[in-house]
Amino acid sequence: MQKTIEATQRSLNTIRTGRANASLLDRITVEYYGTATPLKSLAGISTPDATTIMIQPYDRNTLNLIExxxxxxxIGLTPNNDGTVIRLNIPPLTSDRRKELVKTAAKLAEEGKVAIRNVRRDAIDSVRKQEKSGEVSEDESRDLQDNIQKLTDKYTQKVEQLLQEKEADIMTI
Incomplete structure (x- = not known):
């Protein structure tokens, strides 16, 4: 469940807010010598100011591939190539775009909750199998299932908290 929280956090980080953030480019892969290579393996990514992301390739031959x-x-950004670096200007978000991004964040959070519930289902199935085989008693089985449910509720609440933080971040102008 903790891994699910971390994966959800990474997914939410890829949603852009009004500020430049290098994690916007985490999901981008570049076709480099026939292999899909993560962008951060091919270039240095920095944010010189709040509205610009600068990408400096380690190999200048990859500039056009990255672009x-x-x-x-x-991600909906147009790269500006000046021959040595690529700059991405982050335009201010409109209120409609902010609402779309909030919906996207909610969808990603829901996927995280579903993954947590899948872990819960697998754990409860495991406990029930142990109960049937006689490894644990019926009372122990109920206690374990209650503990699993409490853990599930705790992690679902963490996902909700991540979503609320991201929504606040997106809606902040």
Whole structure:
């Protein structure tokens, strides 16, 4: 369940807010010598100010490949290539776009909750199998199932908290 929380956090980090953040580019892969390579393996990524992301490739030959990968991605930013670095200007978000991003964040959080519930289901199934085979008593089985449910509720609440923080971040102008 903790891994699910971490994965949900990483997913939420890829949603852009009004500020430049290098984690926006975490999901972008570049076709490099026939292999899909993560962008951060091919270039240094920095944020010189709140509205710009600067990408400096380690190998200048990859500049056009990186530019193409960013253009083809779903982040909705247009790369500016000056021959040595690529700059991504982060435009201010409109209120409609903010609402769309909040919906996207809610969808990612719901996926995290579903993953937590799947872990709960697997754990409860395991406890029931142990009960049937006689490894644990019926009372122990109920106690374990209650503990699993309490743990599930705790982690679901953590996902909700992550979502609330991200929504506040997105809606802040």
């Amino acid at each position: 193409k990968a960013i253009s083809m991605s779903d």
